[in-house]
Amino acid sequence: MRVFAGQLLFVITICAFVYSCAHNPYAKTNKKYKKQSKQLAKSLRPLPNQLLLDSAIMPVYAVGTTNFDLRKPNFVIIHHTAQNSCEQTLKTFTLERTKVSAHYVICKDGTIHHMLNDYLRAWQAGISKWGNFTDINSSSIGIELDNNGSEPFPETQITSLVKLLDTLKRNYSIPTANFIGHADVAPGRKNDPSAFFPWQSLAQRGFGLWYDTTAVVVPEYFNAPQALRIIGYNVKDTLAAIHSFKIHFVPQDTLAKRTLTADDKKILFDLSRRYQ
Numbered sequence: 304m305r306v307f308a309g310q311l312l313f314v315i316t317i318c319a320f321v322y323s324c325a326h327n328p329y330a331k332t333n334k335k336y337k338k339q340s341k342q343l344a345k346s347l348r349p350l351p352n353q354l355l356l357d358s359a360i361m362p363v364y365a366v367g368t369t370n371f372d373l374r375k376p377n378f379v380i381i382h383h384t385a386q387n388s389c390e391q392t393l394k395t396f397t398l399e400r401t402k403v404s405a406h407y408v409i410c411k412d413g414t415i416h417h418m419l420n421d422y423l424r425a426w427q428a429g430i431s432k433w434g435n436f437t438d439i440n441s442s443s444i445g446i447e448l449d450n451n452g453s454e455p456f457p458e459t460q461i462t463s464l465v466k467l468l469d470t471l472k473r474n475y476s477i478p479t480a481n482f483i484g485h486a487d488v489a490p491g492r493k494n495d496p497s498a499f500f501p502w503q504s505l506a507q508r509g510f511g512l513w514y515d516t517t518a519v520v521v522p523e524y525f526n527a528p529q530a531l532r533i534i535g536y537n538v539k540d541t542l543a544a545i546h547s548f549k550i551h552f553v554p555q556d557t558l559a560k561r562t563l564t565a566d567d568k569k570i571l572f573d574l575s576r577r578y579q
């Protein structure tokens with residue numbers, strides 16, 4: 304009788320496993336996620352060890368402080384996926400060989416997929432710089448919007464994004480100016496989110512800064528690369544920085560992508576004062 308109960312339990316377990324796999328295509332990768340996060344959590348548990356200094360040169364003693372919490376994200380980086388469907392992106396971010404991920408993926412119908420705990424480091428920004436911050440992945444949350452790069456973002460998708468941004472801003476006290484795009488932190492390498500992205504209306508809701516050029520007079524001494532640098536752009540390649548700036552702040556000027564008109568300079572001057 305006991306043998307029978309054991310067999311029955313085994314059969315039930317197998318059935319449950321097969322059922323969950325059939326109904327959740329990500330059951331396998333969810334399991335991998337749990338295993339990986341468990342390993343990371345385990346690495347946090349021991350008292351501080353003496354990895355950094357050679358104890359023969361300088362002895363180091365482990366004395367655990369009682370006052371600490373987790374490091375928290377301070378930037379939000381917005382992307383478009385440049386893929387053809389949400390499903391395609393979920394697949395890309397659950398294949399180990401792609402080496403790319405994001406914390407959130409938002410589909411066109413407004414569905415939000417949370418793919419990584421906000422406290423963990425997603426592989427979304429790549430080689431990037433904003434102001435003097437490098438390794439943006441370590442300090443940011445990455446949000447991917449399902450969009451192929453040459454189409455508008457549906458209202459349903461933006462509504463979900465705004466709700467998510469609102470929660471993130473509140474939970475982590477992220478400064479208004481720190482909601483930026485992938486193109487902003489990687490000029491010359493990335494151009495997302497595209498000029499279709501509604502940065503102006505997002506700024507009106509408290510996510511990112513915007514400008515007001517009414518009565519703005521650009522001074523004679525104005526230095527455009529310096530102004531771009533003040534905002535945060537990496538100006539190592541000035542033309543690439545101008546391009547990123549224009550995708551974000553002058554999306555309507557689709558022709559003169561790498562040049563600054565008199566109006567652009569007004570925008571840039573006004574923004575540089577707001578970011579200061």
Ligand SMILES: [Zn+2]
Pocket residue numbers: 381382383427485493495
């Ligand atoms: Zn991107």
